[in-house]
Amino acid sequence: MSSQRTPFVGGNWKMNTNAQEGADLIDGLGSLMSGVGDAVEVAVYPPFPYLVGIGGRLSNGIMLGSQDLWKDDNGAFTGEVSAAMLKDCGVHTVLTGHSERRHVIGESDELVNQKTIKGLAAGMTVVLCIGEKIEEREAGQTDAVNERQIRAGLSGVSKDQLSKMVLAYEPVWAIGTGKTATPDDAQDAHAKIRALIAGMYDQAAADSIRILYGGSMKPGNAAELMAMEDIDGGLIGGASLKAEDFFAIIQAAQNS
Numbered sequence: 460m461s462s463q464r465t466p467f468v469g470g471n472w473k474m475n476t477n478a479q480e481g482a483d484l485i486d487g488l489g490s491l492m493s494g495v496g497d498a499v500e501v502a503v504y505p506p507f508p509y510l511v512g513i514g515g516r517l518s519n520g521i522m523l524g525s526q527d528l529w530k531d532d533n534g535a536f537t538g539e540v541s542a543a544m545l546k547d548c549g550v551h552t553v554l555t556g557h558s559e560r561r562h563v564i565g566e567s568d569e570l571v572n573q574k575t576i577k578g579l580a581a582g583m584t585v586v587l588c589i590g591e592k593i594e595e596r597e598a599g600q601t602d603a604v605n606e607r608q609i610r611a612g613l614s615g616v617s618k619d620q621l622s623k624m625v626l627a628y629e630p631v632w633a634i635g636t637g638k639t640a641t642p643d644d645a646q647d648a649h650a651k652i653r654a655l656i657a658g659m660y661d662q663a664a665a666d667s668i669r670i671l672y673g674g675s676m677k678p679g680n681a682a683e684l685m686a687m688e689d690i691d692g693g694l695i696g697g698a699s700l701k702a703e704d705f706f707a708i709i710q711a712a713q714n715s
């Protein structure tokens with residue numbers, strides 16, 4: 460990655476852990492993190508019911524994140540959680556557009572955009588996730604899919620707001636599968652995303668935005684991915700559930 464950007468590593472716990480496992484995980488991570496300082500920004504995204512409990516155990520600069528939010532402020536939206544509620548629980552950062560929400564739950568580009576706008580309005584660091592499915596990759600549509608999801612996801616987002624955002628390129632076929640994009644393929648997608656941001660905003664905005672890679676990143680491949688010029692950290696699923704593995708990825712980001 461480029462030295463002008465501070466790496467960002469997020470641990471997306473998805474629908475995993477119970478209260479005790481989550482507490483053990485965050486305590487273990489916290490003690491490993493002593494001494495990392497502010498060289499890397501680190502966030503964890505636990506399931507909703509554990510946000511407050513995990514928030515109370517954070518140490519050494521780890522930020523609390525939410526895997527989702529709803530697009531309205533309050534009202535008759537059974538089962539949903541608003542940005543203000545998340546802020547009340549100490550949440551600093553939120554994911555939008557994760558592929559499991561797009562492709563398993565069925566969220567549209569428009570809904571992803573509405574949630575992005577809502578998270579930004581609440582002052583949260585929004586991590587907008589994008590990425591192509593395997594059939595789209597095989598059809599040569601990777602860059603077109605990324606462009607569509609970015610243009611739609613960032614609709615109405617000002618340059619000032621963009622500075623509070625992080626992007627995460629996560630090829631859907633690499634998530635939870637053990638298959639990882641090669642560093643060159645990932646770098647190619649990241650460079651095109653950065654060029655797109657330069658065209659939509661300007662070069663300074665493109666130079667400063669962090670673009671994470673996600674999809675089976677683990678201790679064994681994190682360093683070679685993060686050595687690439689335009690890969691500024693990672694969004695980690697499976698490997699974020701073990702404190703030692705997640706910390707090894709944080710160290711790879713620190714050394715990149």
Ligand code: PGA
Binds near residue numbers: 629634637676695697
């Ligand atoms: P994975 O998940 O690391 O388990 O592939 C990444 C993600 O979905 O953010």
